[in-house]
């Protein structure tokens with residue numbers, strides 16, 4: 001079966017060179033304990049998230065799907081320590097969020113590259129800012145860091161574009177660069193908020209493969225918010241479906257297609273029926289008509 | 294390329310044309326040089342009186358640049374203060390708008406009252422008049438960071454200072470240089486006004502004396518000097534702007550080269 005309910009990740013190799021991990025052991029890197037988020041105060045408050053509890057294992061690839069405005073971005077912001085829970089607790093790497101010493105990479109629907117820096121310097125920005133890299137910024141930015149950025153750019157097919165400026169690249173290429181910026185400091189946690197939302201279907205599918213390859217190589221824990229159900233089924237090990245606002249986790253499914261997945265995978269009947277069932281669930285959650293696209 | 298060159302040639306032709314027209318019109322209608330001297334007369338006057346005029350020009354330039362430098366420094370500081378905190382921005386903005394809508398000419402008498410006539414009120418006027426464009430532009434440039442970019446930086450545990458140095462300041466640069474062009478022109482206006490009202494030196498004062506002696510060509514010579522200085526300052530800062538913030542002009546400029 002390709003759908004199993006919340007089975008621990010037995011097949012996931014959590015091993016990173018620095019930290020050998022026993023196979024089969026579960027290390028939650030993110031823990032939500034009855035988390036509620038309200039924006040605003042008192043009567044005018046919007047409840048974005050309602051008493052949500054879930055765990056995410058280290059090295060897992062999670063897709064968050066759900067109707068618009070259900071609190072997906074809110075969950076990413078909580079994990080990134082950008083907002084605080086109104087009630088409940090968010091733990092990252094077993095510490096209260098904020099105190100946790102994790103490296104986080106983030107990318108959004110628009111690339112948010114800095115127009116005055118060339119692509120390579122844009123990609124290197126986290127090395128200039130995040131610890132421990134910043135301490136050696138001066139000595140390494142022309143050597144090791146630069147090579148690192150170039151290698152990453154090459155892996156997403158932007159080898160010859162390091163010296164170019166963002167406006168000289170197409171939207172898809174900028175998005176690749178933005179992905180490189182999110183990965184350059186070897187984050188253990190990758191937060192992606194509809195990163196491919198603004199791209200055409202072909203570019204998007206190309207980038208699925210790129211992201212999958214990068215994930216398989218580095219094994220960060222990924223939290224991907226998306227509206228594209230094929231994307232979630234293609235990329236994720238686990239899909240969490242949320243209800244309409246205030247968001248709750250409606251369904252939490254594992255996806256066990258073999259990796260690396262290819263476009264062939266998406267033509268399998270199991271794949272199609274998975275996306276179909278996700279679709280029905282979300283349509284029901286937003287209270288719309290099932291037949292409407 | 295060619296179209297840009299053609300535009301430049303056209304501007305030059307237009308400028309020369311205006312002077313020729315002026316010259317011809319004066320000759321044709323026999324306009325007295327007590328009313329409107331011909332450009333050729335003005336240029337001759339400029340040439341003949343240059344040794345006497347130059348110290349005035351230098352004085353005016355010096356006063357303007359000093360006031361401008363002070364004004365820009367103050368403007369940058371205030372702009373940084375206001376622009377780096379949303380609270381400060383919201384609280385201080387009404388006050389700024391109030392100040393900046395006072396006609397700066399009106400403060401000259403006050404400066405004269407406090408500091409006597411001479412260079413000091415001219416420098417101060419030139420300073421006060423150039424502060425506001427800089428403040429407003431700096432603050433706006435700093436305050437408009439994309440929220441998503443800020444999220445990226447905050448997850449990297451960037452300090453306020455990191456964000457200011459890596460994003461805020463570079464982003465504010467085009468605004469800053471745009472404001473310099475405006476400010477230097479205004480600064481110049483401030484100096485001349487103050488010189489006209491209360492000074493015994495500078496081009497403004499020289500023009501006032503010349504007009505009271507009915508030496509109209511000399512008045513116009515002063516005007517030419519002011520125009521020349523104004524254009525030179527504007528062009529200077531435009532050039533600096535283009536060098537420093539070429540990225541903000543994007544395709545239009547780069548595509549040609």
Ligand SMILES: Nc1ncnc2c1ncn2[C@@H]1O[C@H](COP(=O)(O)OP(=O)(O)OP(=O)(O)O)[C@@H](O)[C@H]1O
Nearest residue numbers: 039040046048067068069070071072073074075245
């Ligand atoms: N800064 C804010 N202030 C007030 N309300 C907010 C704020 N951010 C989000 N909300 C509200 O919280 C709810 C959840 O927002 P969130 O951005 O998490 O939704 P989302 O699931 O990411 O939606 P989408 O799929 O459209 O991006 C929304 O209904 C929104 O109105």
Ligand SMILES: [Mg+2]
Nearest residue numbers: 072073074193
């Ligand atoms: Mg969102």
